[in-house]
Amino acid sequence: MKLSRRTFVAASAALVASRPLHAKTEADVIVIGAGLSGLYAARLLADEGVKVVMVEGRGRLGGRLESYRHLEGAPEAGGDSILGGYGRVRDLADQLGLTVLNHRPRGRLSKTEIALGGSVIPRDQWPDHPLNYMPTESKAAFPGRRFFESVVAANNPLEAFESWADPESKKYDRSVHAFLREQGWSPDTINLNYNTNIGRGTSAHDCSILTWFFRIGWDKVQTDIENVALKVVGGNQTIPERIAVELPGDVHLNKVVSAIHQDAAGVNVICEDGSTFRAKRVINSTPLPPLRWVNFDPLLPAEKAAAINMLPSMKINKVFLTASEPFWDDDGFGPGMWTDTPMGQVAVLRQLENSTAVTGLICRSRGIMAEKLDALGPKAAQALVISEYEKLRPAAKGKLKAVGYKSWAKDRFAGGTWMEWHPGQVHQFQPHLASAAGRIHFCGEHTAQSNRGMEAAAESAERCAFEVLDVL
Numbered sequence: 383m384k385l386s387r388r389t390f391v392a393a394s395a396a397l398v399a400s401r402p403l404h405a406k407t408e409a410d411v412i413v414i415g416a417g418l419s420g421l422y423a424a425r426l427l428a429d430e431g432v433k434v435v436m437v438e439g440r441g442r443l444g445g446r447l448e449s450y451r452h453l454e455g456a457p458e459a460g461g462d463s464i465l466g467g468y469g470r471v472r473d474l475a476d477q478l479g480l481t482v483l484n485h486r487p488r489g490r491l492s493k494t495e496i497a498l499g500g501s502v503i504p505r506d507q508w509p510d511h512p513l514n515y516m517p518t519e520s521k522a523a524f525p526g527r528r529f530f531e532s533v534v535a536a537n538n539p540l541e542a543f544e545s546w547a548d549p550e551s552k553k554y555d556r557s558v559h560a561f562l563r564e565q566g567w568s569p570d571t572i573n574l575n576y577n578t579n580i581g582r583g584t585s586a587h588d589c590s591i592l593t594w595f596f597r598i599g600w601d602k603v604q605t606d607i608e609n610v611a612l613k614v615v616g617g618n619q620t621i622p623e624r625i626a627v628e629l630p631g632d633v634h635l636n637k638v639v640s641a642i643h644q645d646a647a648g649v650n651v652i653c654e655d656g657s658t659f660r661a662k663r664v665i666n667s668t669p670l671p672p673l674r675w676v677n678f679d680p681l682l683p684a685e686k687a688a689a690i691n692m693l694p695s696m697k698i699n700k701v702f703l704t705a706s707e708p709f710w711d712d713d714g715f716g717p718g719m720w721t722d723t724p725m726g727q728v729a730v731l732r733q734l735e736n737s738t739a740v741t742g743l744i745c746r747s748r749g750i751m752a753e754k755l756d757a758l759g760p761k762a763a764q765a766l767v768i769s770e771y772e773k774l775r776p777a778a779k780g781k782l783k784a785v786g787y788k789s790w791a792k793d794r795f796a797g798g799t800w801m802e803w804h805p806g807q808v809h810q811f812q813p814h815l816a817s818a819a820g821r822i823h824f825c826g827e828h829t830a831q832s833n834r835g836m837e838a839a840a841e842s843a844e845r846c847a848f849e850v851l852d853v854l
């Protein structure tokens with residue numbers, strides 16, 4: 383059954399309603415999860431004549447691609463930038479006839495202010511400021527991730543980033559903190575440049591530096607190929623939505639998978655509402671946290687189950703703000719800020735297709751700051767972010783409005799933004815993430831070896847689709 387985008391949700395609902403609760407739907411392959419990896423895997427299989435049925439827990443498509451279309455320019459609550467080296471995703475966008483826009487130059491239009499210890503620090507005062515714990519030779523540098531990354535890049539022992547999971551790289555699978563101490567950084571320098579607006583983990587202690595060695599090498603390849611940060615006009619969520627429109631098989635929304643049972647001839651996928659789907663093979667594309675609620679019979683191999691249960695996920699909350707007037711013209715600071723508050727890092731949104739006008743602000747709160755917002759709940763979290771902004775910038779008082787909020791850790795179908803690695807986990811768990819368990823195959827960004835983000839999701843879909851084609 384082929385569904386147009388317009389009729390998609392309604393038709394899915396009708397499909398569910400018309401089917402007896404315990405009826406079995408038969409297919410060659412069931413794909414669990416209609417995010418980028420699941421849909422792309424389904425597309426590849428369908429192209430080879432395989433009968434695929436998709437089962438998605440949410441009432442929408444796209445998973446961690448979620449475009450806030452109620453806001454001007456459809457800014458991204460989830461996956462944001464398509465980088466230069468994303469061969470698969472860029473090709474897919476082309477095949478689907480989508481227009482992409484390079485936002486990288488717009489990101490540089492506004493100056494980002496440093497706000498620490500309760501005030502904005504004018505840039506000329508930063509080198510001598512008492513909260514400046516930059517290394518002596520770098521006092522004037524902007525603190526945070528870019529500075530940290532420059533140090534990793536200068537000391538990256540991996541000649542090829544793909545070798546991160548090779549046995550020889552095991553010696554590098556230790557904490558970011560240990561690595562930075564070896565570079566001569568004090569705990570205060572680490573706190574300023576790593577733990578504040580943290581890139582990965584919740585502190586420098588619980589993140590593996592090996593994953594940064596991979597990341598920095600991979601980033602360089604992205605920019606060497608083309609220095610762009612592309613977004614799909616109308617929102618990145620359009621990619622999975624368009625794939626679904628072109629898919630010949632059914633896509634069932636609001637079907638939360640709760641159990642997967644295999645026997646000698648096939649696999650039953652059982653949903654919370656009691657409906658059952660049966661196929662020769664299953665592809666699971668869900669992230670790890672929701673997979674912890676799925677009952678497998680027989681049980682998954684012990685190492686695979688341990689990987690699913692133990693690997694952490696990054697926490698990021700996004701608060702979208704609009705400003706009734708450009709108050710930044712009054713106080714002379716740029717609207718974007720890098721802060722040590724639960725508001726996190728504030729970036730300027732310029733989302734319209736043919737304009738560089740400011741369409742809003744986005745506050746990204748990470749790690750333990752995201753946990754603080756989660757503890758408050760959405761309403762109080764948004765109020766806190768606005769009050770923190772107003773405290774730092776009195777000129778903003780009464781001019782900011784929260785228009786969108788997303789906690790990825792609190793999203794039951796994601797449980798975080800992406801998979802992370804504690805020190806020592808790479809070589810313990812990496813080999814088990816992508817491995818099949820009988821008739822169940824696994825894709826998703828966390829199972830990729832040579833990419834991150836959307837391109838990792840697409841890489842994993844290709845690997846998984848070919849794996850299934852080999853055994854069908």
Ligand SMILES: Cc1cc2nc3c(=O)[nH]c(=O)nc-3n(C[C@H](O)[C@H](O)[C@H](O)COP(=O)(O)OP(=O)(O)OC[C@H]3O[C@@H](n4cnc5c(N)ncnc54)[C@H](O)[C@@H]3O)c2cc1C
Pocket residue numbers: 414415416417418419420437438439440443444445446447459460461462463464465637638639640667668669672673676698790794795796798799800825826827828834835836837838839
């Ligand atoms: C805040 C944020 C920023 C990001 N920024 C970038 C970026 O700039 N560039 C980049 O390349 N990537 C970025 N990413 C990552 C990128 O969005 C993801 O890597 C990619 O979308 C993951 O696709 P996936 O198919 O692996 O997983 P998902 O999109 O999570 O798909 C899995 C699907 O499984 C479904 N599911 C879960 N549990 C069940 C269940 N029990 N039953 C049925 N269905 C279930 C989910 O609802 C979901 O639809 C970002 C992600 C986030 C959250």
